[in-house]
Amino acid sequence: MSTLWGKNKTDDSQAGESSDPWHPGNGDGGQGDSSSAPPTERTRLLPNRTDERPPLLNPDDPAVSPYNLWTVRIVRYATVLFAALTFVWWVLLLVSIFVTPPGLYTRGSPFFAFGYACLALFNICFTLAFFAVPSRAVRILSIVMAVLLFVDVIITVSVERTRHEERWVGMTSVIWALAMSLWTLLADRTVKWGKAEEEERLTGRVETRRTVFEWTEVLVSTIAFVVLTIVIVLMTTKLILRALDAGVAPPGKRYWVDGGKYQIHLSCHGDANTTTNAKGGKEPTVLLEGGEWPVEDGLWQLADNAVQNGSISRYCFADRPGYAWSDTGPSPLSAGMATDALSEALARAGETGPWVLLSAGTGAHYSRVFSARHGEEVKGILLVDPEHEDLLGRIASPWRGFELWLRGVISPLGLEQLPGALFHGRGGKDRVWGRSAGGEGKLIFAWLQEGLVADSLTRRDVESARAIQREDTPVTVISSGVKMRRDRRWEDKQRGLTHLTRNTQHWDVVDEAPHRVWETYEGRKKIEKRLRQLVRA
Known part of the structure; x- marks a missing residue:
């Protein structure tokens, strides 16, 4: 066994x-033979x-990258190109706020186009920064942003007033912001596909884990796109409000000026054709010039009341470029340039005077330039707490300019108008020429324009006007007692303006009146009295 x-x-x-x-013992290496x-x-x-395939890589190996695919690399190169183009456009719009390149101007707020350029730039920069880390949250937010921006495009193009003010510059910025939002969605989706493709090819499976650094990138990118989405929501809401305000009709008509570049709103009320003054001639028309705010905010009501009680027979007013219903003009824009636009609008409307000029605050500079250039037609000047040219440096300070620029940049968000519209019932008129207009990008830009050239071009215009001012033109000055007590230099300059010509009629100080003298009963009473005297002289 x-x-x-x-x-x-x-x-x-x-x-x-x-x-x-x-x-292993086989002589042919394991292949066998016929025997x-x-x-x-x-x-x-x-x-x-499987013995002939290369070994699978670790998912953390740097060689496991979506950049191995030409499709992903081409998308990244295109993203870099779009970022460069967006940056160039952003710089051009930034420069146009201060000095307008030929053709690159808007008739509304330049901050609107600049805001959408900033949005597109931040969007494309975030896309580049987190390019290799696709995120579902970013894709969802990109879809929301694209939908909102598409709504913005529709509003900007379809509303006549918005289309008129923004021209091709604003519309291009909105469309480009929409395009960059769609590109972000496409880029993120492409990288996600490329990442899964390479992981499956090199590691044998799609990696679902993320490192702490990758999770940090996802968190930061999500926060960034949430902020961008909130910004777009605010901008869309403000744009809707602006479209509604376009339905507020102006009291007068708009006239093209400066070679058809922009329009000036001019409004006239009353009838002086049958009214004569003490000398038997045609009674002058009162030409109003607002101060730091539109004429409609105070002086309009004062002049209308003066017509009703018989103090004057007729008045006209024009909104300066950027104020109320007037378009903004290209930068720089001095007092002399704005006065030329006013003169052209009056000529196109067939208004020839004669005039009695009523102006307040900074509007005194514009009235003085107008008086010097239309000396024969101006029969009197009434200055209400006027600003002297030696004080123009106050509105030309760099800090004030930076503050206005910063307010203008955030103005497309509507942070100052939306709460008033939603919670306080403020209407379109308040946003066009009332107190809420101070948050509108168009008026902020007008203030910035005035400040940029206040101590240079405008000062030169006013000093030249003083030199050629007719010496026999009657002048009356009404000053704020409150402001004079607070500012001794202001008091000295008020006294200096009483010597504007050799025919100074009166210098009245309303003790309890603020800078806006007409806001008090005594101030309105004094203005109407002096206005009546100048018109009936």
């Missing part, structure tokens, strides 16, 4: 060795192909 068992063991061992063609034993259920008939 032992002999038989040993023999069988030896035979089985030899048979097992000869029947395995991949046994080997017939195959059994344990015999490999085909070579193991």
Whole structure:
């Protein structure tokens, strides 16, 4: 039995060795030959192909990258190109706020186009910063942003007033912001596809884990796009409010000036054709010039009341560029340039005077320039707490300019108008020429324009006007007692303006009146009295 068992063991061992063609003992390297034993259920008939593939990489290996694909690299190169183009456009719009390049101007607020350029620039920069870390949250937010921006495009193009004010500059910025939002969505989706493709090819599966650094990038990118989405929501709401305000009709008509570049709003009320003054001539028309705020905010009501009680027979007023219903003009814009626009609008409307000029605050500079250039037609000047040219440096200070620029940049968000409209019931008129107009980008830009050239071009215009002012023109000055007590230099300059000509009629100080003298009963009474005297002289 032992002999038989040993023999069988030896035979089985030899048979097992000869029947395995991949046994290391085979002379042909495991491939077998024609003399080997017939195959059994344990015999490999085909070579193991997995032995010929390269080994799989670790998911953390730097070689596992979506940048291995040409599609992803092309998308990144295009994103860099779009970022460069957006930056160039952003710089051009930034420069146009201070000095308008030929053709690159808007008739509304330049901060509108600049705001959408900032939006597009931040969007594309965030896309580049987090390009290799796709995120589902970013894709969802990009869809929301694209929908809102599409609504903005529709409003900007379809509303006539908005289209008129923004021209091709504003519309291009909105459309470009929409395009960059769609590109962000496409880029994120492409990188997600490329990342999954390379991970499956190089590691054998799609990696679902993220490192702490990657999670940090996802968090930061999500926060950034949430902020951008909130900004777009505010801008869209403000744009809707602006479209509604376009339905507020102006009291007068708009006239093209400066070679058809922009329009000036001019409004006249009353009838002086049958009214004569003490000398039997045509009674002058009162020409109003507002101060730091539009004429409609105070002086309009005062003049209208003066017509009703018979103090005057007729008055006209024009909104300076950027104020109320007038378009903004290209930068720079001095007092002389704005006065030329007023003169052109009066000529197109067929208004020839004669005039009695009523102006307040900074509006005194414009009235003085107008009087010097239309000396024969001006029969009197009434200055209400006027600003002297030696004080123009106050509105030309760099800090004030930076503050106005910053307010203008955030003005498209509507942070000053939306609460008033939603919670205080303020209407379109209040936003066009009332107190809420101070948050409108158009008026902020007009203030910035005035400040940029106040101590240079405007000062030169006013000093030249003083030199050529007719010496026999009657002048009356009404000053604020409150402001004079607070500012001694202001008091000295008020006294200096009483010597504007040799025919100073009166200098009245209304003790309890603020800078806006007409806001008190005594101030309105004094203004109407002096106005009546100048008109009836």
